[in-house]
Amino acid sequence: MSALLEIRDLTVRRGECPVVDHATFTIAPGECVGLIGPNGAGKTTLLRAALGLMSHEGRSSLAALSARARARQAAWLPQAREIAWPVEVERLVTLGRLPHLPWGHRPGAVDRAAIAAALARMGLTGFESRRATELSGGEQARVLIARALAQESPLLMADEPIAGLDPAAQIATLETFSNLAREGRAVIASLHDLSLAARYCSRLLIMDKGRIVADGRPEDVLTEDALARVFHLRARVHATADGPLFQPLGVVT
Numbered sequence: 001m002s003a004l005l006e007i008r009d010l011t012v013r014r015g016e017c018p019v020v021d022h023a024t025f026t027i028a029p030g031e032c033v034g035l036i037g038p039n040g041a042g043k044t045t046l047l048r049a050a051l052g053l054m055s056h057e058g059r060s061s062l063a064a065l066s067a068r069a070r071a072r073q074a075a076w077l078p079q080a081r082e083i084a085w086p087v088e089v090e091r092l093v094t095l096g097r098l099p100h101l102p103w104g105h106r107p108g109a110v111d112r113a114a115i116a117a118a119l120a121r122m123g124l125t126g127f128e129s130r131r132a133t134e135l136s137g138g139e140q141a142r143v144l145i146a147r148a149l150a151q152e153s154p155l156l157m158a159d160e161p162i163a164g165l166d167p168a169a170q171i172a173t174l175e176t177f178s179n180l181a182r183e184g185r186a187v188i189a190s191l192h193d194l195s196l197a198a199r200y201c202s203r204l205l206i207m208d209k210g211r212i213v214a215d216g217r218p219e220d221v222l223t224e225d226a227l228a229r230v231f232h233l234r235a236r237v238h239a240t241a242d243g244p245l246f247q248p249l250g251v252v253t
Ligand SMILES: Nc1ncnc2c1ncn2[C@@H]1O[C@H](COP(=O)(O)OP(=O)(O)OP(=O)(O)O)[C@@H](O)[C@H]1O
Pocket: 014, 019, 037, 038, 039, 040, 041, 042, 043, 044, 045, 046
């Protein structure tokens, strides 16, 4: 199966210093990839450069596309969650359909079905007429995820998508991502919650100081050594019937 994202030697410099340093990986349909690493590791920069939103060296298959072709290939959920104007939830989610609509066309039955499905997936059925700016922070985050889902792109790229969500919404969101992958799409999401990353991602990329230092199944990459070296954590990963269970025990100083 052909890759949905191919990154080769992607490098982003701030001055002389590389904040993303020769990152190379591909993402195939069916993968739910967690991009993990401590603060400042380069996760946001890597995702933005992969989308072609900032200047870089090396190659990203997405950065090479026109804006419209890229929006059909990948939905982007940035870390900033600001909804700047008091638009209704349904209209905001409808914006996710723009890459599919010829200029000046109104959404048709296929678009309305995609919008309704995205709202339902994020538990927002019944919120259609609410003003997005009058929702709670977590509800607004779910609306923005629904907009990205309505885009129905083969790849979803999300920067800390579950930050600020309550525990049930965090789990529901990652279950949704994992289901998208099972349906043959793919997701790459930066995450700080290693327990949820281990549980719901089929693959983890660990970033440290701009480099991808591990790439593989959660149970293979979340080693005691990597957790201590990269995250300064003493922790255990238990294999359970529900998948790998990550348990932090303390800080390594
Ligand atoms: N506009 C900027 N100018 C200079 N340096 C920057 C800028 N934006 C980010 N950096 C630096 O680039 C490095 C990577 O930042 P980035 O935001 O990609 O990390 P991150 O892994 O997403 O971190 P976090 O988990 O804290 O969100 C950091 O050292 C950061 O200080």
